[in-house]
Amino acid sequence: xxxxxxxxxxxxxxxxxxxxxxxxxxxxxxxxxxxxxxxxxxxxxxxxxxxxxxxxxxxxxxxxxxxxxxxxxxxxxxxxxxxxxxxxxxxxxxxxxxxxxxxxxxxxxxxxxx
Numbered sequence: 001x002x003x004x005x006x007x008x009x010x011x012x013x014x015x016x017x018x019x020x021x022x023x024x025x026x027x028x029x030x031x032x033x034x035x036x037x038x039x040x041x042x043x044x045x046x047x048x049x050x051x052x053x054x055x056x057x058x059x060x061x062x063x064x065x066x067x068x069x070x071x072x073x074x075x076x077x078x079x080x081x082x083x084x085x086x087x088x089x090x091x092x093x094x095x096x097x098x099x100x101x102x103x104x105x106x107x108x109x110x111x112x113x114x
Contacts, residue, residue, distance in 0.1 A: 041070035042100075045080055049103035054090040056098070071098055083107060 028034040044056050044067065051059070053068040060067075074080040081104050083097035099107060 037066075038070045038074060041067050042074060042079060045071070045074075045098050046100055046103070049099045050083060050097045050107060052086075052088040052090070052095040052097055054088050054095065058090050 025034075028037075041056075044060060045051075048056060048059070053071045054064070056062075056071075057064060057067045071080060075082065075098075079100070081099050081101050083099045083104055085094055085096050087093070088095040
């Protein structure tokens, strides 16, 4: 079993989800896949802050929603934060940019110093 650096399998499956969802979540957790996916999402945001989840997915060859699910969890735990709301280059819809707390502070400071 992996160290609990990130998400517990219990938070991946909801109470009313079928039993298979909880089994899949436990498998992702026990094999370390979940932690690797979350770490990958965190690293991508650290390297390319200010992108939307869809932009990161397209830029790095992920399927739609693959990173967004991990980013959502990392937002909930405070490891990532939402930045500005803008038109996403992929979907064409309004979406939040994603940052680490550090890159968001840097971004905010740059906006105010201009």
